[in-house]
Amino acid sequence: MSKKQWVNQGQRQRAATVMLVTLMGMQMPGLEVAIAENRSQSLTKPQSDHIIKACNDEEVMLPSHPDVKVLRQLYDRYVNGTVAPTELGMTRLDFAQSLNRLLARVEIHNTSESTVQLRASDSALLAQLKRDYATELASLQQSRPFEEREARFQTFGGGLPASKSNVGALSQTGSAPPSPSLSRQQSKAISSRPRSLRKPGLTLPPRPVPPIDGDIGRIHPPGTFNTEEYDRINENPFQRPTQAPLSTFSIDVDTASYSNVRRFIRQGQLPPKDAVRLEEMINYFSYDYPQPQDDQPFSVTTEVTTTPWNTENKLVQVGLKGKELTQAQPSNLVFLMDVSGSMRQANKLPLVKKSLCQLVQQLDDKDKVSIVVYAGNAGVVLEPTAGSQKTKIMEAINRLEAGGTTAGGEGIVKAYDLAKKNLLTDGNNRVILATDGDFNVGVSSDAELERLIEKKRDEGIFLTVLGFGTGNYKDSKMELLANKGNGNYAYLDNILEAQKVLVHDLRSTLFTIAKDVKIQVEFNPNKVQAYRLIGYENRLLKAEDFNDDRKDAGEIGSGHTVTALYEVIPAGIETEIKLPDVDPLKYQMPQASNSDSDELMQVKLRYKAPTGRKSQLISQTIKEGNASISSASENLKFSSAVAMYGMMLRESELKGNTSYAKVLELAKQAQGEDRRGYRQAFIELVESSQKLSQTKAELE
Numbered sequence: 001m002s003k004k005q006w007v008n009q010g011q012r013q014r015a016a017t018v019m020l021v022t023l024m025g026m027q028m029p030g031l032e033v034a035i036a037e038n039r040s041q042s043l044t045k046p047q048s049d050h051i052i053k054a055c056n057d058e059e060v061m062l063p064s065h066p067d068v069k070v071l072r073q074l075y076d077r078y079v080n081g082t083v084a085p086t087e088l089g090m091t092r093l094d095f096a097q098s099l100n101r102l103l104a105r106v107e108i109h110n111t112s113e114s115t116v117q118l119r120a121s122d123s124a125l126l127a128q129l130k131r132d133y134a135t136e137l138a139s140l141q142q143s144r145p146f147e148e149r150e151a152r153f154q155t156f157g158g159g160l161p162a163s164k165s166n167v168g169a170l171s172q173t174g175s176a177p178p179s180p181s182l183s184r185q186q187s188k189a190i191s192s193r194p195r196s197l198r199k200p201g202l203t204l205p206p207r208p209v210p211p212i213d214g215d216i217g218r219i220h221p222p223g224t225f226n227t228e229e230y231d232r233i234n235e236n237p238f239q240r241p242t243q244a245p246l247s248t249f250s251i252d253v254d255t256a257s258y259s260n261v262r263r264f265i266r267q268g269q270l271p272p273k274d275a276v277r278l279e280e281m282i283n284y285f286s287y288d289y290p291q292p293q294d295d296q297p298f299s300v301t302t303e304v305t306t307t308p309w310n311t312e313n314k315l316v317q318v319g320l321k322g323k324e325l326t327q328a329q330p331s332n333l334v335f336l337m338d339v340s341g342s343m344r345q346a347n348k349l350p351l352v353k354k355s356l357c358q359l360v361q362q363l364d365d366k367d368k369v370s371i372v373v374y375a376g377n378a379g380v381v382l383e384p385t386a387g388s389q390k391t392k393i394m395e396a397i398n399r400l401e402a403g404g405t406t407a408g409g410e411g412i413v414k415a416y417d418l419a420k421k422n423l424l425t426d427g428n429n430r431v432i433l434a435t436d437g438d439f440n441v442g443v444s445s446d447a448e449l450e451r452l453i454e455k456k457r458d459e460g461i462f463l464t465v466l467g468f469g470t471g472n473y474k475d476s477k478m479e480l481l482a483n484k485g486n487g488n489y490a491y492l493d494n495i496l497e498a499q500k501v502l503v504h505d506l507r508s509t510l511f512t513i514a515k516d517v518k519i520q521v522e523f524n525p526n527k528v529q530a531y532r533l534i535g536y537e538n539r540l541l542k543a544e545d546f547n548d549d550r551k552d553a554g555e556i557g558s559g560h561t562v563t564a565l566y567e568v569i570p571a572g573i574e575t576e577i578k579l580p581d582v583d584p585l586k587y588q589m590p591q592a593s594n595s596d597s598d599e600l601m602q603v604k605l606r607y608k609a610p611t612g613r614k615s616q617l618i619s620q621t622i623k624e625g626n627a628s629i630s631s632a633s634e635n636l637k638f639s640s641a642v643a644m645y646g647m648m649l650r651e652s653e654l655k656g657n658t659s660y661a662k663v664l665e666l667a668k669q670a671q672g673e674d675r676r677g678y679r680q681a682f683i684e685l686v687e688s689s690q691k692l693s694q695t696k697a698e699l700e
Helices: 009-024 029-037 045-055 066-078 092-109 120-132 134-143 146-156 184-191 256-266 278-283 349-360 390-398 408-421 446-457 475-484 495-504 506-510 543-547 634-650 660-669 678-699
Strands: 246-250 298-307 310-322 331-338 368-374 378-386 428-435 462-467 488-491 512-523 528-534 554-557 561-570 599-608 616-623
Touching: 066 092, 066 120, 092 120, 092 134, 120 134, 246 528, 246 543, 256 278, 256 475, 256 488, 256 678, 278 561, 278 634, 298 512, 298 599, 298 616, 298 634, 310 512, 310 554, 310 599, 310 634, 331 349, 331 408, 349 390, 349 428, 349 495, 368 390, 368 408, 378 390, 378 408, 408 428, 408 446, 428 475, 446 462, 446 475, 462 475, 475 488, 488 495, 495 506, 506 554, 512 543, 512 561, 528 599, 543 599, 561 599, 561 634, 634 660, 634 678, 660 678
Parallel strands: 331 368, 331 428, 428 462, 462 488
Antiparallel strands: 246 512, 298 310, 310 561, 368 378, 512 554, 512 599, 528 561, 599 616
16 A cells, blocks of 8 residues: 555644654654644534633632532531531532532431431532532542442542542542541551651652542552652751841742642642742732832832740741733743653643643733643644634644653753744743653753753743642752743642632733842841741842842742741840850941841842843831731731741741641631632641641651
8 A cells, every 4th residue: 555545634744753753763652642643634613612611711619609618517517527628719520529528428427327417407408519519420420430439549548548438529630638537446557557657757659549530640559659859948047147147038939839738738648848848838829018109010018026936036027019010911932841651640731731721711812822842852733823823722732642751851942942933022931831840851950951941041031830740740850940940830730720820820920020039138136136037948149149130030920929037036035046156256246336226127129120131229127016916917927827837847946836726826817808718728728737747646
């Protein structure tokens, strides 16, 4: 049979790609599929409509939704206080899965042997919910035979003891409800594990969750290894201003640590200490700082109160608020998508596709989208296309499949080259990298990637990194790429987080209003005995870097808020905290002229315009205050609650008398309007962590 007989109109591009690969002696399984499937043959209109519908925003039921409130009340009443998973809101399918779990529990409680009987009014509520969500409940029953789901649950374990009452409790996004207290028999079974698995400080892989409704990729099969990587964090110690008068650091607007920590908690395990970056935990949330005035790109707000975990000390908050853009800039976006074999799982490439489709829905004809993919090699699967051609872009995304090794470095080069060819001088030029970070072929060493991205960022092209998946997740590498690429870094563990980052926070994620933002604080030794910066350990700068415009620093997006906290030990008080011990300095004495000053510290900031090369300076003094935490603003109460929570997770030596109870008390006082439910979700996360910590303490 001749070639002409078997190559038809719709197969030419695929055949040419395969032939080229064969001639060159290359193996590109993932890339071959990705490029070849992006053929010119169009989908039918029903198929296109289905893709667009699948990529549209799912209906999200926020914690304020009446049905969610009813579900939470029923959980509190019949499921031993276990909190219904409502974090970031719920889709209808999420709701049905939680309802399904509740129904299973209630059926057990309502048997003749049970002392707990279902109230008549609650029975009517459940009947109504079953009718309203009948379609979603039916889809759960059809997804997989019950016996198979329970068998897999018992085989792999999970956040709850395996029983019929638990199956169906997990959402399609992979979120698991908090673990209840274990029975004596269950605790005994766990404590019978080899002692090597129970040593304090040993980081175990995240506890797997049962695969429900296509979530089979979440399971780590027996015999596989967890290779997640996190850079070590050495907590900032207290410094004496007579020896280290300046504290200098780059701001950080990344949020990946918080959503990654949430993933661990949802899977029934406390996170590794080095996965907890306090500044990213704090800056995951927005704060009500005032808008900037005049031509300033951001405002600076400061506040001083007593430290909630050590009332003898003071807590100083420095808050920045980026200017809201009144009109979105046109965007030149290059989606750089990892389609290697490690991205096959349901919480990786399938979630990447749906997440980027969420972003595509926000674009218009002024925007351009290109797509580069990489596996064994890298290639372009979509040339620059107007954002108004949503069907074409979504078709290209939808056809991608995973397979092969990971030539991430080559993909980054191609993406930057494509972005440069279509550079918008008055717009937003950005590469959006979606990956699990597992680069293993090509330019993959940290040093090579760092030099490559530093070179490209000077051409006006920024980098956003979106992390996905579990098991082989490379947090340290992705954070490095975002830091060096004048961009931001987020971890997407479910479609609702994708909506937060790429829909609700789109402008702050993509549109930079100031770059290379640095903070330098000078402390008055007459008022400050010692100080420490909370978090930002991997963002510290040398004092001389502050005035060096060649030194890279962080970026602020449109409407972004950035928060930094200092704990200060006032001068003249006795403290049990171990401070740096060096011989007294002969010449570095406090200045007499400052002895009567009420200034605690001076805050200086430097920043550049998005396309500028020369920095601007802002300076502001902070005076000492005696306000108690009870009279502090909601901004400071909530940020300090998040900081305390992070210190609990890190088992910080400087956490003072912090406890989960104090974290919850402060967070509940500062919940505020909480329109999207993020702060309520934080409270639920703390409650789950408290239960996990109690269980861990019982087993040690």
